[in-house]
Amino acid sequence: MHRFLRLSFMLVGMFIATGCYATDTTLPITTADDLGPQIDQPIEFPHNRHAGLHNPADDADPSKPATGGMEINCMYCHTYARRSMVAGIPPLRKCIGCHQSILSVRETPRIKKLFEYWDAKKPVPWKKVHDLPDFVRFNHERHIQRFVFQQGKPVQEACGYCHGDIKTMTVARRQKPISMGWCAECHQKDHLVDATSTKTSHGPNDCFTCHK
Amino acid sequence: MIENGFNRRDFLKVLGWGGTAVALSGCGNTSIEDGKETVVSYVEPTDFMIPSIGVYYNSTCAQCDAGCNIEGRVREGRVLKLEGNPASSINRGKLCGLGQAGVQAHYNPDRLREPLLRNGDKGEAITWEKALTLINEKLNGLKGQEIAFLTGGVSGHVKVLLNNYLDALGSKNHYAYEPVSPSVVRAANKKAYGVEMPRLHLDKAKVIVSFGADFLGAWISPVHFSQQYAQFRKGSRPEGRGILVQIESKMTLTGANADRWIPIRPGTEGILAMGIINALGAGVPADVAAAAKDYTSDRVSDHTGVPAAQIIKLAEVLKANSPSLVLAGSAAEGYVHGSQNAAAIALLNQVLGNVGRTVDASINLQDTRLMPATGNRAALQVLNDNMAQGQFKVLFSFGTNPVYTAPAALKFQENLKKVSFKVAFSHYMDETALQADLVLPLDSALEDWGTSVPEYLVDPYLSIQQPLMENLNPDTHGVGDILLSLLKQRLAEAYKPYDDFYSFLRSAMVLNKAALGGTGTDDDTFWNDTLGNARVKLPATVANLSPRATASTLNLPSPAREIGAYPLRLIPSVSASMRDGRHANLSWLQESPDPLTTVVWDSWVEIHPKTAAKLGIVEGDIVEVTSPNGSVKSQAYLFPGIHPDAVSMPLGYGHEAMGRYAKDTGANVFKILDPAFDKETGELAINETNVRINKIGKRVVIVKEEGPNGGSQLGRKKIAVKVASNKVDLSKEV
Numbered sequence: 001m002h003r004f005l006r007l008s009f010m011l012v013g014m015f016i017a018t019g020c021y022a023t024d025t026t027l028p029i030t031t032a033d034d035l036g037p038q039i040d041q042p043i044e045f046p047h048n049r050h051a052g053l054h055n056p057a058d059d060a061d062p063s064k065p066a067t068g069g070m071e072i073n074c075m076y077c078h079t080y081a082r083r084s085m086v087a088g089i090p091p092l093r094k095c096i097g098c099h100q101s102i103l104s105v106r107e108t109p110r111i112k113k114l115f116e117y118w119d120a121k122k123p124v125p126w127k128k129v130h131d132l133p134d135f136v137r138f139n140h141e142r143h144i145q146r147f148v149f150q151q152g153k154p155v156q157e158a159c160g161y162c163h164g165d166i167k168t169m170t171v172a173r174r175q176k177p178i179s180m181g182w183c184a185e186c187h188q189k190d191h192l193v194d195a196t197s198t199k200t201s202h203g204p205n206d207c208f209t210c211h212k
Numbered sequence: 213m214i215e216n217g218f219n220r221r222d223f224l225k226v227l228g229w230g231g232t233a234v235a236l237s238g239c240g241n242t243s244i245e246d247g248k249e250t251v252v253s254y255v256e257p258t259d260f261m262i263p264s265i266g267v268y269y270n271s272t273c274a275q276c277d278a279g280c281n282i283e284g285r286v287r288e289g290r291v292l293k294l295e296g297n298p299a300s301s302i303n304r305g306k307l308c309g310l311g312q313a314g315v316q317a318h319y320n321p322d323r324l325r326e327p328l329l330r331n332g333d334k335g336e337a338i339t340w341e342k343a344l345t346l347i348n349e350k351l352n353g354l355k356g357q358e359i360a361f362l363t364g365g366v367s368g369h370v371k372v373l374l375n376n377y378l379d380a381l382g383s384k385n386h387y388a389y390e391p392v393s394p395s396v397v398r399a400a401n402k403k404a405y406g407v408e409m410p411r412l413h414l415d416k417a418k419v420i421v422s423f424g425a426d427f428l429g430a431w432i433s434p435v436h437f438s439q440q441y442a443q444f445r446k447g448s449r450p451e452g453r454g455i456l457v458q459i460e461s462k463m464t465l466t467g468a469n470a471d472r473w474i475p476i477r478p479g480t481e482g483i484l485a486m487g488i489i490n491a492l493g494a495g496v497p498a499d500v501a502a503a504a505k506d507y508t509s510d511r512v513s514d515h516t517g518v519p520a521a522q523i524i525k526l527a528e529v530l531k532a533n534s535p536s537l538v539l540a541g542s543a544a545e546g547y548v549h550g551s552q553n554a555a556a557i558a559l560l561n562q563v564l565g566n567v568g569r570t571v572d573a574s575i576n577l578q579d580t581r582l583m584p585a586t587g588n589r590a591a592l593q594v595l596n597d598n599m600a601q602g603q604f605k606v607l608f609s610f611g612t613n614p615v616y617t618a619p620a621a622l623k624f625q626e627n628l629k630k631v632s633f634k635v636a637f638s639h640y641m642d643e644t645a646l647q648a649d650l651v652l653p654l655d656s657a658l659e660d661w662g663t664s665v666p667e668y669l670v671d672p673y674l675s676i677q678q679p680l681m682e683n684l685n686p687d688t689h690g691v692g693d694i695l696l697s698l699l700k701q702r703l704a705e706a707y708k709p710y711d712d713f714y715s716f717l718r719s720a721m722v723l724n725k726a727a728l729g730g731t732g733t734d735d736d737t738f739w740n741d742t743l744g745n746a747r748v749k750l751p752a753t754v755a756n757l758s759p760r761a762t763a764s765t766l767n768l769p770s771p772a773r774e775i776g777a778y779p780l781r782l783i784p785s786v787s788a789s790m791r792d793g794r795h796a797n798l799s800w801l802q803e804s805p806d807p808l809t810t811v812v813w814d815s816w817v818e819i820h821p822k823t824a825a826k827l828g829i830v831e832g833d834i835v836e837v838t839s840p841n842g843s844v845k846s847q848a849y850l851f852p853g854i855h856p857d858a859v860s861m862p863l864g865y866g867h868e869a870m871g872r873y874a875k876d877t878g879a880n881v882f883k884i885l886d887p888a889f890d891k892e893t894g895e896l897a898i899n900e901t902n903v904r905i906n907k908i909g910k911r912v913v914i915v916k917e918e919g920p921n922g923g924s925q926l927g928r929k930k931i932a933v934k935v936a937s938n939k940v941d942l943s944k945e946v
Contacts, residue, residue, distance in 0.1 A: 091257045128249045130246065
């Protein structure tokens with residue numbers, strides 16, 4: 001009995017501890033446990049090259065030569081995220097728009113493949129990395145408007161709540177569980193109404209908000 | 213005992229806890245399927261195309277001949293929903309259920325996908341080149357009179373191309389056939405008012421007396437009339453709320469909405485109209501009064517079954533409320549003397565002084581080539597007779613399904629076999645396409661280009677039908693494109709400038725842009741504006757009304773009492789969603805309950821409860837309805853909204869082919885109709901069939917929306933107080 005009680009206390013304690021941790025602290029952007037599967041894409045798109053920091057070191061000296069990414073805003077390519085339910089995979093024309101002038105990488109295998117698609121006027125058959133079930137309706141526009149435009153959060157942070165630290169990845173990989181409990185957990189938190197206000201509000205808790 | 217370890221019981225408990233923990237953490241992740249589906253982006257998007265946000269394009273509905281203007285919601289290149297175009301003068305932003313189901317006609321799983329050539333009993337897929345070459349070979353060496361083209365109602369530029377093609381072949385044999393068409397009313401209107409399709413102003417009338425015109429359901433342009441009806445019923449209009457009286461043997465949707473529904477003995481509508489003229493008394497022109505003098509209310513009451521007091525009351529109401537409007541619909545026309553009925557009703561309109569007030573002149577387009585070739589049944593008769601004599605070697609058919617809709621007595625299918633090469637332009641493998649030697653699959657109305665001018669023309673506008681999305685199947689073609697390809701075989705030089713039907717349409721419109729209100733704009737702007745609106749005003753004049761209805765030629769037979777082998781009158785009903793059966797394969801229409809009986813997914817036999825009691829029939833009995841031409845079986849539905857001497861079955865069910873939803877759903881009433889025709893127009897007298905009813909000893913539970921008490925629910929709850937129909941003061945009944 002003694003042993004059993006000890007065991008139960010330990011388990012209950014662990015649950016409470018992880019529960020408190022989960023609700024009270026900001027989740028780390030990447031938790032190894034929640035990683036989705038590695039997905040092979042037709043072109044291994046380097047997110048780190050496009051969105052990564054110019055100079056990744058903490059004490060980066062602006063005078064030093066660039067080492068990393070281009071620091072392109074997520075919404076430059078995923079332009080529909082702020083206007084629509086879906087973030088949208090960028091149209092092929094967007095890729096070509098820049099890459100036709102970037103001659104330094106024009107002959108690399110990935111860019112050659114990109115231009116093959118463009119010449120054939122065929123879209124790249126990307127695989128979905130974050131594929132919610134059909135009975136869930138997630139709206140990108142609401143979240144981006146709230147966090148980026150009302151609260152003034154940095155774009156990469158706002159996107160990162162769900163997508164993780166994309167700027168360090170090549171091909172995107174799911175970083176969060178994206179389960180109902182995980183969504184609801186964030187919806188229960190107090191969020192500032194906008195950048196200047198001290199008022200807070202919760203995310204909606206209606207079934208119909210997502211399941212319609 | 214094992215030292216320093218868990219015993220078995222503890223082990224199981226921990227396993228239980230652990231299992232629960234694993235189950236909890238696993239919850240909710242199971243349905244995420246990363247990396248399985250492909251997400252396709254645009255290659256070169258237009259700026260306004262945002263994924264998940266709908267874009268609306270205007271077009272024209274092709275579900276029936278009313279030609280309503282629609283707008284379709286398109287998302288990610290797929291059309292999702294149709295609504296009415298608010299700028300339209302026909303439907304003003306509204307759309308009926310039939311129109312809504314246009315999406316299903318487009319995404320239908322049973323659509324034809326490639327040209328099929330007959331090989332014994334099977335269709336063999338061939339290429340378009342081969343199909344068109346084959347048509348050319350078959351036509352070579354034929355005389356014009358050996359070639360015929362059978363269509364439904366066609367108008368606009370497709371009709372122009374069709375006529376040009378027939379001219380190129382030297383043929384004059386264009387047969388426009390519609391199984392349920394208002395052709396008797398057309399002829400009667402022409403005689404009485406000088407125009408075939410006068411514009412009606414239901415919204416200006418104080419009283420409407422409708423003899424079986426189901427203008428809210430399936431009559432001519434129901435969405436347009438529904439809007440007028442809404443105005444007519446508004447208490448706030450200067451004339452006050454209008455009164456609607458519906459006189460018919462079988463209750464229609466309009467009848468169900470009427471203030472007073474008067475059941476009448478089938479076929480005596482003309483007699484009642486004359487009886488009302490007689491009851492009007494003073495103010496009726498002398499010659500008409502003389503012709504009506506024999507129609508005393510007692511005699512009329514005896515013939516029609518309408519109480520004499522009610523006839524007098526009706527006349528009083530009509531006299532006190534001017535302008536009124538009297539309509540003749542299919543229920544009054546579908547008899548051997550249908551034209552006489554319609555003429556008597558038109559005469560009543562004229563006597564009441566409605567012509568020029570609620571009955572208005574129609575519009576004549578300057579370019580008559582675009583006017584619709586209105587379909588009627590007489591055309592099918594001529595075609596059938598000529599086929600029987602073996603006149604035709606090649607027959608094209610498009611937009612109509614005569615093998616299904618022709619009464620069995622015509623032997624249409626047998627006569628069709630005498631045509632050596634039959635080409636069907638079709639969306640589905642319907643009954644007519646099954647008999648064809650070559651079947652050409654058509655684009656859906658949401659994939660195709662076209663123009664249309666409805667027969668009931670509210671304003672002189674040409675409606676433009678444009679693709680709302682790319683072709684679902686690469687191997688279907690638009691009817692205009694096919695005609696153009698066929699024309700190029702004959703007149704290669706003249707049609708060389710046009711790559712496809714789109715370029716033909718564009719140049720036809722742009723060349724005439726001055727007449728179409730495009731003066732001073734460049735071609736592209738004019739064309740883009742036209743497509744944006746999907747309607748363009750045509751030069752037109754208003755026809756002259758010449759009221760000249762006369763009583764002198766009227767010849768209304770007294771009703772024959774039906775006794776003997778076939779004691780009941782069969783009244784086939786045209787339902788708002790099923791119509792003549794052309795859309796029977798749309799499951800939305802099959803599952804939307806009939807407005808009056810609420811039956812779904814099947815046909816039924818409407819029987820008056822009194823008649824049913826005499827025959828010992830209860831709801832759900834499978835009955836055999838037998839006419840001299842054959843019999844059909846269906847479920848009995850007891851319905852007080854029908855004359856006791858009549859039974860009714862809906863048209864459009866009972867297909868033998870056409871697709872998974874249409875096939876074997878219900879029974880085909882067309883097959884058992886008598887080959888009786890209106891004496892003046894040759895139109896099929898649809899209500900002239902007498903039948904008998906037998907139980908076959910099987911009973912089913914009718915699948916319907918209404919509760920178990922059915923129509924008697926109202927009576928049980930004593931919501932409505934029953935008042936004998938002749939005691940009701942119609943003028944106060946609102």
